[in-house]
Amino acid sequence: MKKTIITVVGKDTVGIIAKVCTYLADNGINILDISQTIVSGYFNMMMVVDMNSSAKEFGNVCNDLDALGTEIGVLIKCQKEEIFESMHRV
Amino acid sequence: MINIYEVTETNEMIEKENLDVRTITMGINLLDCADTDLDTCCKKIHDKIYESAKDLVKTGETISQEFGIPIVNKRISVTPIALVGASCCKSEDDFIKIAKTLDQVTEEIGVNLLGGYSALVAKGMTKADELLIRSIPRALAETNRICSSVSVGSTKIGINMDAVRIMGDIIKECAELTKDTDSSGAMKLVVLCNPPDDNPFMAGAFHGVTEADRIINVGVSGPGVVKTALEKVRGENFEVLCETIKKTAFKVTRVGQLVAKEASRMLNVPFGIVDLSLAPTPAVGDSVADILCEIGLEYAGAPGTTAALALLNDQVKKGGIMASSYVGGLSGAFIPVSEDQGMIDAVKAGSLTLEKLEAMTCVCSVGLDMIAIPGDTKPTTIAGIIADEMAIGMINQKTTAVRIMPTIGKTVGDVAEYGGLFGYAPIMPVNQFSCDDFVNRGGRIPAPVHSFKN
Numbered sequence: 001m002k003k004t005i006i007t008v009v010g011k012d013t014v015g016i017i018a019k020v021c022t023y024l025a026d027n028g029i030n031i032l033d034i035s036q037t038i039v040s041g042y043f044n045m046m047m048v049v050d051m052n053s054s055a056k057e058f059g060n061v062c063n064d065l066d067a068l069g070t071e072i073g074v075l076i077k078c079q080k081e082e083i084f085e086s087m088h089r090v
Numbered sequence: 091m092i093n094i095y096e097v098t099e100t101n102e103m104i105e106k107e108n109l110d111v112r113t114i115t116m117g118i119n120l121l122d123c124a125d126t127d128l129d130t131c132c133k134k135i136h137d138k139i140y141e142s143a144k145d146l147v148k149t150g151e152t153i154s155q156e157f158g159i160p161i162v163n164k165r166i167s168v169t170p171i172a173l174v175g176a177s178c179c180k181s182e183d184d185f186i187k188i189a190k191t192l193d194q195v196t197e198e199i200g201v202n203l204l205g206g207y208s209a210l211v212a213k214g215m216t217k218a219d220e221l222l223i224r225s226i227p228r229a230l231a232e233t234n235r236i237c238s239s240v241s242v243g244s245t246k247i248g249i250n251m252d253a254v255r256i257m258g259d260i261i262k263e264c265a266e267l268t269k270d271t272d273s274s275g276a277m278k279l280v281v282l283c284n285p286p287d288d289n290p291f292m293a294g295a296f297h298g299v300t301e302a303d304r305i306i307n308v309g310v311s312g313p314g315v316v317k318t319a320l321e322k323v324r325g326e327n328f329e330v331l332c333e334t335i336k337k338t339a340f341k342v343t344r345v346g347q348l349v350a351k352e353a354s355r356m357l358n359v360p361f362g363i364v365d366l367s368l369a370p371t372p373a374v375g376d377s378v379a380d381i382l383c384e385i386g387l388e389y390a391g392a393p394g395t396t397a398a399l400a401l402l403n404d405q406v407k408k409g410g411i412m413a414s415s416y417v418g419g420l421s422g423a424f425i426p427v428s429e430d431q432g433m434i435d436a437v438k439a440g441s442l443t444l445e446k447l448e449a450m451t452c453v454c455s456v457g458l459d460m461i462a463i464p465g466d467t468k469p470t471t472i473a474g475i476i477a478d479e480m481a482i483g484m485i486n487q488k489t490t491a492v493r494i495m496p497t498i499g500k501t502v503g504d505v506a507e508y509g510g511l512f513g514y515a516p517i518m519p520v521n522q523f524s525c526d527d528f529v530n531r532g533g534r535i536p537a538p539v540h541s542f543k544n
Contacts, residue, residue, distance in 0.1 A: 005097055035094045046094040059155055077101065079158035081092060086348040087341045088096040 003032065003081040004051050004058075006065065010074025012043040020047070020076065023068055027055045043074065048081070104159055107314035108376040109342060111349050112369050113163040114150050115290035117297035117305040117362065118142050120169040120206075128178040132191040135174070139166060139195045139204075142304050142359075147200045149356045153349055161349065166196065167295035167307075168206035176218035182225035186232065189225070193233035205295030207238040212247045212283075213534065223256060227263035230275045237293035243283040243480040245487045249535040254480065257281050258473030258529065262496055265465065269498035272506040276495040277460065281476050283483030283490045288363045288418040294456075294491055305362035306354045307419060310346030311369040312338075313378050316406075320384040331385065332405045339366060339409030347414040365419030366410030367455060368402075370430035372513035378402075378423050379432025390433055391442030399423060400453035420489060422455025428508060428515035429460055437516045444475075444518050452482055457491035462506040462515035465498035472496065474525035485538055 008020060017034075024031060024047075033048040054061060062078045069076035103109035123134035147164050154161040168174075171188055179185045189207055196204040207229055209219040226238050240257060243249035261276050268275030280294045287298020290307035297305070319338040323330050346364040354361035370378045379390035385398045403422040411417050425447065427433045436442035444461065451457045457479050463472075476492045483490030495515070497506040502519045 005092065007097055007101060009101075033091065037094060039098075044094065044098065046097050048091065059152070062155055077158050080156045082348055082352075083157040083159060083345060084092040084097055084100055086344040087100055088092065 004049050005079050005081050005084060006047040006049055007077045007079075008043065008045040008069070008074050010043055010069070010072075012038060012041070013073065016043060016072055016074060017045065019068065019072055020065070023064065024049060027061065028053045029061070101158070103312065103315045107312065107318045108371070108373060109312040109315050109345070110160040110162050111308060111346060112311040112367070113165050113290050113309045114146070114161060114349065114353050115165040115167055115295055115307045115309065116143050116146055116357070116359065117167045117288065117301055117307060118169075119297055119301065119303045120174045121299070124174055124177050126177050128184050128187060131175065131178045132188060135188065136191050136195045139168070139192070140198060143199050143201065145357060149353055152356070153352050157348070159345060159349070163202045165290065165292060165295065166199075166201055166204045167290070167297045168192070168204065169297050169299065170206055170208040170210055172209035172216070172219045172222040173299070175222065176216065179218060179221060182221055182228070185222050185225040186229050189229035189233050189236050193236050196235045201235075203235050203237055203292045205237040205239065205292050206297060207236050208240060208296045210241045211250050211253045212241055212244045213250060215250070215253060223253070223260060226260050226279060227267050227275065230264055230278045231267035236278065237295065238279045239282055239285065239294045239296060241282045241285045242476070243484050245284055245484050246537055248537040249283070249477065249480045249484055251477065251529065251535055252532055254476050255470075255473045255529050255532070257476055258469035258471070261472050261494065262469045265496045265498050269465075272500070272508065273465065273495050273497045274508055274512070277493065277508065277512060280491045280493040281480075283480040284487070285489060286419055289420055290365050291367065291369065291420060293493060301362070302360055304359045306350060306357065306359050307362040307365065308346050308350035308353065309365040309367055309369065309419065310342055311367060312342040313368045313370050313381055314375040315342055316368065317375065317377070317381050317384050320381065328401070332401060335402060335405035336409035339406040340413045342366070343410035343413035361416070363416045363418030364410075364414040366406060366414065366417060366421045367419070368406060368423040370424065370426065372429055372431055374431065377430045377432035378425055379430050379436055383432065389439050389441035390436040391446045395446065396449050396453055399425070399450050403453055403455060420455045424456060424459060425450055425454045426460035427518070428462065428506070428513045431513075434514070434516060437518060444520060448478060448482070451479060451490055452486060456489055457483070459491065459493050460512070460515065461494045462497045462517045463494055463520050464501040464517055465496050466501065467496045467520050470524070470526045470529050471520060473529040475520070477529060481535070484535075
């Protein structure tokens with residue numbers, strides 16, 4: 001199963017996780033794992049998701065999340081897991 | 091499973107340290123386009139390139155989005171045109187027609203540049219080779235996206251000094267024909283010794299005759315990533331320094347390998363090589379000179395520069411080689427002047443001279459690159475500079491190159507402006523003593539001895 005990593009970085013505010021999760025649920029994207037830290041006042045979240053049953057194409061999800069990020073005032077990136085796997089695992 | 095710190099590290103490399111895939115270059119063999127009729131040959135060239143690479147840009151953009159990594163350039167390299175056009179080109183104009191065909195198809199596909207308007211003349215020139223070489227100034231002035239290279243020497247063969255002498259004139263003509271844009275035509279021409287067949291970087295890219303019909307080569311870059319990693323080990327000894335460069339180069343190259351494999355799969359074209367280069371741009375924090383400074387030099391060019399560059403180049407290769415299944419191309423640290431803000435600053439400060447750059451080319455990945463010299467520099471002097479650089483490559487069994495721009499109407503103290511990724515360059519002084527009698531001798535420098543190494 002090919003996994004996708006969604007990262008959310010920005011100023012901490014109420015409801016960030018809720019809004020991202022709502023979008024994912026609405027589009028049939030299953031969340032496998034969530035981790036979160038606050039680095040020097042900045043909200044930093046990573047989600048591992050399974051997009052196999054996603055209602056939308058990968059590119060469209062990227063664009064939607066990008067727009068959602070702009071709306072909440074955070075940066076949302078959606079990347080296939082392989083880039084991290086290849087860089088950090090031999 | 092991947093953790094949040096690893097994800098953050100990767101994304102910071104991309105967002106803050108200018109990690110990118112510098113180019114996906116598709117190599118295309120054009121030998122099967124040769125024809126005795128020029129129009130037929132041009133049509134075959136157009137159709138083969140179009141069919142092979144029509145999805146290259148779209149594929150690059152898709153991969154870029156999937157992995158969230160910028161892919162800056164999509165390019166094409168082709169079989170040296172002197173070979174392809176040999177049976178139908180009877181004049182310089184005939185070769186220029188092929189150049190225009192290449193330019194047109196490059197624009198139709200939307201790729202940035204096409205390399206391979208080239209001739210390989212390390213030992214001797216055929217009639218076609220000479221016609222192509224003589225046509226280079228006009229071909230580059232009358233097209234937008236074509237790059238040209240001429241190989242004039244190799245370790246196994248020696249140096250073709252007749253070709254070196256001609257290239258002095260050709261570079262000067264390229265400059266004259268593009269004097270309105272600070273002689274930018276000369277930026278698209280490089281003279282090479284020991285060129286690799288699978289180089290994805292311009293202007294020296296061509297698809298060698300040892301290659302398959304089509305191939306995907308990828309060039310990665312990340313001077314900023316190495317610089318940032320080294321900031322964390324300031325004052326540590328050389329062991330720590332070298333290990334840090336190696337590990338960073340490994341990570342950067344892994345991204346290139348991933349992108350290359352993915353592009354190869356999507357385009358159904360075999361994966362060739364990853365070129366693990368540190369290729370700077372004028373952007374702040376994307377500089378090889380800044381790495382040299384971080385290693386401990388006040389400016390690039392200070393005593394110790396050649397040693398620092400040597401270890402950098404070697405550690406980049408050591409780290410990168412394990413990260414990719416096939417490493418090729420030029421692989422190492424590029425040291426262009428105009429494309430690297432740190433190098434420009436070093437020239438302005440009086441720390442970096444042409445002579446020091448020449449010494450640095452003994453240990454960097456290529457050679458004298460993107461250097462602006464006074465517009466009144468004699469063609470024989472340019473030929474002398476080329477001869478020196480080719481000799482370094484020939485004797486040291488490495489690729490060397492000369493890409494210098496005599497800037498017509500400007501002299502030392504002026505600045506040549508190129509714009510965009512090409513940046514700007516302070517005009518550097520050139521040794522004024524004559525080498526006319528040397529370069530005008532004619533003939534070849536024989537191949538060096540391959541024994542008695544010291």
